[in-house]
Amino acid sequence: MTLEQAIALRKAIDPRYRAVVLLGYWCGLRFGELTALRRSDVDVSRSRIHIRRTAQQTVGGVVFGPPKTAAGRRSVPVAKSVMSELCDYMEAYTGADCVALVITSSAGTPLLRQNFLRRTWRPALAQAGLPAELTPHSMRHGYASLLIAGGFSVKEVSTWCGHASTSITLAVYAHVGSQQADDAPDRLDNLLSSLDEPQP
Structure with a gap:
């Protein structure tokens, strides 16, 4: 969902x-x-x-x-x-x-x-x-996918969802992580540019 x-x-x-x-x-x-x-x-x-x-x-x-x-x-x-x-x-x-x-x-x-x-x-x-x-279970999947896409850690999502281990979270929501990988170059550029900015 x-x-x-x-x-x-x-x-x-x-x-x-x-x-x-x-x-x-x-x-x-x-x-x-x-x-x-x-x-x-x-x-x-x-x-x-x-x-x-x-x-x-x-x-x-x-x-x-x-x-x-x-x-x-x-x-x-x-x-x-x-x-x-x-x-x-x-x-x-x-x-x-x-x-x-x-x-x-x-x-x-x-x-x-x-x-x-x-x-x-x-x-x-x-x-x-x-x-x-x-x-109703579709809502739970939507919640976890939304958190992962929003940058929350797998550990946080796993804990909040009550999964027995992070491996369960990774197995179920790997597709969300793969979607995030598409914008990895842009995110890396943003990270590096922020680190390269001259300090006042």
């Missing part, structure tokens, strides 16, 4: 579920992580989100548990503009209790993936004129 697609989706989706896009694309959370997020996990003062649990849908309903790996338990930095929008969202849709889920269904229950896809996600894609094959 590109940034332009994410912006279009954020505008098209039902406002009650706008935080799915904010957390999925602008924070890189997995669907199970963002649906398990509680108010206390949102650190507004430090502009960070703490991933402490994940939600898994079972025959009996939604079960909350710890992330599958140690890397999954992490702190994710959030752009202050995104945090501000998330705070507005929580003011409108999230319960006041510190353990209240940030995102719930209209009935106040944990979000079920298939119901969400059918009732909200796919209609929003259609309304925004976006490809039907985009999934």
Whole structure:
């Protein structure tokens, strides 16, 4: 998912579920992580989100548990503009209790993936004129690609995404690095010219 697609989706989706896009694309959370997020996990003062649990849908309903790996338990930095929008969202849709889920269904229950896809996600894609094959996981890929293209290190991207190792990040997003290599001569020129500038 590109940034332009994410912006279009954020505008098209039902406002009650706008935080799915904010957390999925602008924070890189997995669907199970963002649906398990509680108010206390949102650190507004430090502009960070703490991933402490994940939600898994079972025959009996939604079960909350710890992330599958140690890397999954992490702190994710959030752009202050995104945090501000998330705070507005929580003011409108999230319960006041510190353990209240940030995102719930209209009935106040944990979000079920298939119901969400059918009732909200796919209609929003259609309304925004976006490809039907985009999934919530496409937002996470878009987030990581955006960071790498923006010059963030593989280590940072790996940590924020909760990858078990940087090799996973490199394997999945090598295509972004190869695109960056195309402008390597220009970037090298910029670096060298800045180093060659006479000192005052």
